[in-house]
Amino acid sequence: MAKTEKLLIGPRLRRLRTQLGLTQTRMAEDLGISGSYLNLMERNQRAMSAKVLLKLSETYEIDLSDLTSGTDRQLVGELFSALRDPALGKERVPKSEVEDVVGASPATARALVNLHQRHTELSRRMLRDEGADEAASTLRDSVPATDLIQDVLYRARNYFDPLDRAAEALNDRMNLRRGEPMADLRARLRSHKILVRVLPYDLLPNMLRYFDRHSGRLNLSELLPDASRRFQVAARLALLEEGDMIDRIVADAKLPNRDAERLLRTTLANYFAAALLMPYGAFLKAAEDLRYDMDALAHRFGTSAEQVAHRLTTLNRSGARGVPLFFVRLDIAGNLSKRFSQGRFVFPRFGGLCPRWAIHEAFASPDRPIVQCVEMPAPKGEKGDRYLTIARRVTRAGGTSSEPAQSFVIGLGCDMSHASRLVYSDWLTGGLSGAPMPIGPNCYLCDRDACPQRAHPPLGRDAIHDDRARGLGQFAIGKEG
Incomplete structure (x- = not known):
């Protein structure tokens, strides 16, 4: 931060205090300042000093970038995208004004984004069904479940502490990594009177897993590799052992329809499965020791590279955080089937990804990850945010000569300030100081x-x-x- 730059973050400071449930007096005591000084900072009548900023970060275990980056970049990107909808006319709101709105009133900004989503879905339904009355009555149920779940994950920073700690405790009780994991997982499932069977794929047509409640059998297709079989058993254990906790999280999310609730329940069961197979403490230490090498971590924990990539985005435990990574998965047509934004990198909700991002090249290079430094657009005269990105092709479980397995590309990335902690930074042409590739969210939203x-x-x-x-x-x- 330049010496002449004043850090005026009153609304964000006040919002943080409110989220923590603190009075001005209590926060002032925690920071070692007077209540009147804190009051002036919250009203942007005094700038925050570097000393107070560091004390704030240490006391409440928050990332400095969360306060100093200006705004919630994910929300800025979503609102900016919504305000570019042609239905709103040709007048464009500058991104600087969008950032002002989000910085001053994030709840208002989120409400506008939600309103736009509902408007979009209502318009689609009216065009399809030509039934405005029916569309209006079902508007609350019309937002895609996948978008609703993405919002839940974003608000939780893709970390569910009670669920994660329960999985870690179960791993310790089972001594899971000291023996044969699949045998231990099967035995644990048997204690719930459920047997695991691996069946020929022609007996499970078009399915990789089927849980038969009546017979108490979890049927797995022979097309599933070992890592995926373990994961499926662990996910079933999640619903059996921590079903009540999962149901509470789902209820707290206040989702508008059953489809979204079911999808969130499955998502949380998968979260528990990953945390059980890759327990937080051991996995974070290994990730740091191995410099976030996905393949090395997959071998160490007996999981797949995609499972590792997902797990790496969940390392957000207070006091023990990993590198803040974003994640995306897309098919060869460019359709995004999974996305998780963290930090300032924002994935668009529509329109695919930038063609200059090398993530698309990974389909043609199955044997080696594609590593790239990219730079996002910025106002004239400013330097855009830069990221280290890693893309690699993965193949979904299953596949025969007549029905080949589906391939995807997964992408991970982080702000360049964290890049040296990842082994992939060693692969960059020109090193960490090399020229980045200028990209944008996608052509709909990019000003290049x-x-x-x-x-x-x-x-x-x-x-x-x-x-x-x-x-x-x-x-x-x-x-x-």
Whole structure:
């Protein structure tokens, strides 16, 4: 932070205090300052000093970037995307104003994002069914369950402390990593009067797992590799041993429909399974020792690379946090089937990903991860946020000669300030100081006018077709409408 820069973060400071349930007097005592000084900081009448900022971070175990980065970047990206909807007209709200709104009133910003989502779904339903009355009555149930679950994970920072600690405790009781994991998992499931059977794939057509409640059998397809079989058994144990805890988390989420509740329940069971097979303390230590090498961690814990990637995004325990990583999974057509944003990197809710991001190249390079430094757009004169990204192809369990297994690419990434902690930073051409690849969220939301790979103009901008010249890109972008 430059010496001349004043840190005015009053609304965020007040919001943090409220979230912690503290009075101004109590927080002032914790920080060793006067109540009047804290009051002035919350009203942006005094800047926060570096000493107070560090004390705040140490006392309440928060990331300095959460306070100093300006705003909630995930929410900024979502609101910015919503405000570019053509249905709102051609007038575009500058990103700086969006950041001001989020910084001053995040609850209002979230309400606007939710309103836009519901408007979008209502419009789709009306176009499809031509039934406005029915659409209005079912509006609350129309938001896709996957989007609702992504919001739950984001609010929890993809970490559920009671569930994670319960899984870690169960791992200790079972001595799971000291013996044969699958044998121990089967024995634990037998204590619940459930048997595990591995069946020929033709007896489980189009299925990799089927739980028969009546016979008390968990049927697994022979197409599942060992790591996936262990994971399926662990997920069933989650519902049997911690079903009440999972139900409480689902109830607290206050989801609007049964589909979303069922999906969240499955998501939490999978979370428990990963935490059971990769217990927090041991996994975090191994991740740091092995510099977040996905393959090395998969071998050490008997899991798949994708399971490791998911687990790495959950290392958010207070006082024992790992590198803040974001995660995405997409198919060869560019469809996003999973995403988790952390820090400042924001995934768009529609429109695919930037074609300049090397994540797409991983489909053609199955044997080696694709490592890249990328830079997001920024206002003129400022440097954009930079990230180390890792992409690799993975194959879903299953697959025969007649029905090949489906392939995906998973991507992990972190802010460049954390890059040296990852082994993949050693693979960067030019090292950590090398020139980054300029990318954007996607073509709908990116302001890089001269991009040679732009597929279409940004929302709310016109393309200029000039018969006198042709640039490298497909479009010349007009001024804001």
